[in-house]
Amino acid sequence: MKRLAGVLVVxxxxxxxxxxxxxxxxxxxxxxxxxxxxxxxxxxxxxVRPADVESDKDNGLYVYLANPDESRLELKxxxxxTVWGGLTLYGQEPSLAALANGSxxxxxxxxxxxxxxxxxxxTIAYRNNDFIVAGYTYASHDTLDPNGVRECDLNVLTxxxxxxxxxxxxxxxxxxxxxxxxxIGRRACGLDD
Numbered sequence: 001m002k003r004l005a006g007v008l009v010v011x012x013x014x015x016x017x018x019x020x021x022x023x024x025x026x027x028x029x030x031x032x033x034x035x036x037x038x039x040x041x042x043x044x045x046x047x048v049r050p051a052d053v054e055s056d057k058d059n060g061l062y063v064y065l066a067n068p069d070e071s072r073l074e075l076k077x078x079x080x081x082t083v084w085g086g087l088t089l090y091g092q093e094p095s096l097a098a099l100a101n102g103s104x105x106x107x108x109x110x111x112x113x114x115x116x117x118x119x120x121x122x123t124i125a126y127r128n129n130d131f132i133v134a135g136y137t138y139a140s141h142d143t144l145d146p147n148g149v150r151e152c153d154l155n156v157l158t159x160x161x162x163x164x165x166x167x168x169x170x171x172x173x174x175x176x177x178x179x180x181x182x183x184i185g186r187r188a189c190g191l192d193d
Contacts, residue, residue: 023048029059029087034098036126041066044073045104045124047083047094059083059094061106061177063131077131079178084108091117102126103134115143120185124177131177132156136185152189163189 029047036043044064050057060080064073083106085094091112097105102125109119123135133156142148154161159170170188186192 023051023060027051029085030094030096032096032098032104034104035102036063036104036131037065038102038126039066039068041068045096045098045106047085047096047106049087050081057081059085077178089113099123115145117141117143120182122177122180122185127174133175133177133180133185136161136189138185138189138191150191152185152191154185154188156185156188159188161189163191 027049032045033042046062048060058081061083063077065076083094085108086092095107105121107121111117118140121137122133125134136154138152140150152163156173159172
């Protein structure tokens, strides 16, 4: 029942959330609901298309925390023009998924166009009143080269990971999502070569 109440809070708060970030609901590409700040109330993350779909802008990521005292969502993080992906070609849609531990994943991919196919996921956690990148996962393959496979799974917080089947240990990092650059994960994984 507590879970249902949390979902209802999110559903009731969605019109307030949309107004806070100033976009209509039909621009929402993906959504995930979970308890990001572990206060017992469901929170919300959204990927939203830019207002002008013909522009060169990327999708935006908007993360809301529920205010349990007021039964509504409050915008905690707005990152317009930061999430690659589109809806016109299958295999390029960005996605969100809630995890059981209160974190969520943001996944971008190109699994349909060109010879270089890839999928990247960021595991995003709420720590010290901010959203951070806790994990980075990347996989790619070349459709014309059977040996052109790359994989990496990195725990950003510990600096430990596995790249192309080999374990490695690098520098631990506390990386805020708002300042994250994918090059950080690629460098740590040795994928820039």
